[in-house]
Amino acid sequence: MKTHTRGLAAVAALTAVAAVPATANAATIAGSGSSASTPYVEALFKAYKKVDKKNTFTYSANNGNAGAKDVQAGRSAFAIQTRPPLPSDSGLVYSKLFLDALTVSVNPANKLNDLQVSQVKDIFTGKVTEWSAFSGSGFSQPISAFGRVSTAGLYTFFTSAVLDGEAHGTNVTPLDKDGEVAVALSKNPQGIGYVGLANSRAGSGVKRLALNGVPPTPATIKSLKYPLSRYAWLVTSSTKPNQAALKFGDWIRSSYEAGVIIDKLGAVPAFNATKPKKKKKK
Numbered sequence: 001m002k003t004h005t006r007g008l009a010a011v012a013a014l015t016a017v018a019a020v021p022a023t024a025n026a027a028t029i030a031g032s033g034s035s036a037s038t039p040y041v042e043a044l045f046k047a048y049k050k051v052d053k054k055n056t057f058t059y060s061a062n063n064g065n066a067g068a069k070d071v072q073a074g075r076s077a078f079a080i081q082t083r084p085p086l087p088s089d090s091g092l093v094y095s096k097l098f099l100d101a102l103t104v105s106v107n108p109a110n111k112l113n114d115l116q117v118s119q120v121k122d123i124f125t126g127k128v129t130e131w132s133a134f135s136g137s138g139f140s141q142p143i144s145a146f147g148r149v150s151t152a153g154l155y156t157f158f159t160s161a162v163l164d165g166e167a168h169g170t171n172v173t174p175l176d177k178d179g180e181v182a183v184a185l186s187k188n189p190q191g192i193g194y195v196g197l198a199n200s201r202a203g204s205g206v207k208r209l210a211l212n213g214v215p216p217t218p219a220t221i222k223s224l225k226y227p228l229s230r231y232a233w234l235v236t237s238s239t240k241p242n243q244a245a246l247k248f249g250d251w252i253r254s255s256y257e258a259g260v261i262i263d264k265l266g267a268v269p270a271f272n273a274t275k276p277k278k279k280k281k282k
Contacts, residue, residue, distance in 0.1 A: 117227055
């Protein structure tokens with residue numbers, strides 16, 4: 001397994017997912033992975049059509065860990081992952097695309113605005129199960145905690161960054177998609193869960209909490225001061241690079257146009273150009 005932070009080194013060949021030969025001239029390039037990244041991927045696909053009019057990109061939101069396995073097995077040309085690479089990611093290249101963050105969010109009826117990471121751990125390991133333990137919440141009822149299934153990169157990131165490697169407690173309801181956690185929180189006044197930036201932004205029906213006194217803002221995420229700041233990664237094979245997917249990844253991480261989309265959807269451009277490139281006069 002290799003990690004690249006300044007460029008995209010390799011892209012996997014596409015085989016079973018799209019049933020199309022993985023060549024430089026392939027018309028369809030299939031990816032899979034993070035459901036939390038779906039809003040970004042869909043918008044970026046649409047914009048990239050102006051750059052690459054020949055190829056069509058598809059995406060299956062089957063969660064980041066599953067997407068990485070797809071690339072390992074040759075089922076996907078690329079995956080989007082929300083956790084850093086692990087030793088089990090053999091034969092893969094991880095390339096940083098942009099900065100994102102995992103938010104700990106609650107229903108807007110909850111009066112809390114801040115929690116310590118240690119308190120979040122107590123909730124999600126089942127040590128604390130009643131809102132009465134937090135006098136500022138305005139509730140005394142049992143806590144309804146929502147998390148993710150183990151195929152999700154966010155599950156792996158959260159259990160590592162917050163639970164110190166422990167699994168969810170039996171009090172946590174695991175959900176398949178990032179958006180499903182946001183919907184569950186929006187409907188449950190006693191709910192708390194972890195959600196990506198795109199699905200917890202204004203209008204999502206959830207309220208983000210500050211952690212250790214630091215809110216998840218573009219400035220605190222870019223400076224990595226927010227405790228759950230993280231990168232979105234492009235995951236590719238270390239062999240048989242697909243040039244179309246490689247170029248798409250480079251465009252995401254470097255172009256001004258992609259940076260505007262990433263910013264609009266709530267994430268933080270980390271490497272993108274700050275001004276559009278001027279077209280050369282012929």
